[in-house]
Amino acid sequence: MVGAPSRFDVNREPNNGRGPVDFKxxxxxxxxxxxxxxxAKSTSLxxxxxxxxxxxxxxxxxxxxxxxxxxYTDADLAKTTTVLAKLDLTGxxxxxxxxxxxxxxxxxx
Numbered sequence: 001m002v003g004a005p006s007r008f009d010v011n012r013e014p015n016n017g018r019g020p021v022d023f024k025x026x027x028x029x030x031x032x033x034x035x036x037x038x039x040a041k042s043t044s045l046x047x048x049x050x051x052x053x054x055x056x057x058x059x060x061x062x063x064x065x066x067x068x069x070x071x072y073t074d075a076d077l078a079k080t081t082t083v084l085a086k087l088d089l090t091g092x093x094x095x096x097x098x099x100x101x102x103x104x105x106x107x108x109x
Contacts (some may be wrong), residue, residue: 014060021056034065040076040097046083049060049095070098077101 007096008027013020023035037051038045067089071077080097084090 005046032062037068040069040071040080070094070100
């Protein structure tokens with residue numbers, strides 16, 4: 001059985017002329033949001049956070065986007081904190097930091 005049609009469209013890596021954004025979610029032609037994932041360890045993290053998503057926004061004719069940064073180590077988290085402070089993005093609701101550091105299993109503590 002096929003479910004009811006959705007008014008939402010989710011695309012992974014759509015390339016609209018300036019390179020592929022990680023995800024574009026839309027409800028009709030005028031309501032679009034972009035999501036870009038970044039690894040905290042990336043050497044170009046600051047540059048990407050400054051410019052990349054805004055270029056994608058222009059290409060997709062939207063101003064709604066989220067930047068998701070994934071930190072796997074203490075150093076990644078420290079770097080992310082520093083970069084976000086330098087770019088005045090600390091506490092910005094459009095920037096999400098995922099703390100993916102591994103913690104010891106409860107059975108081994």
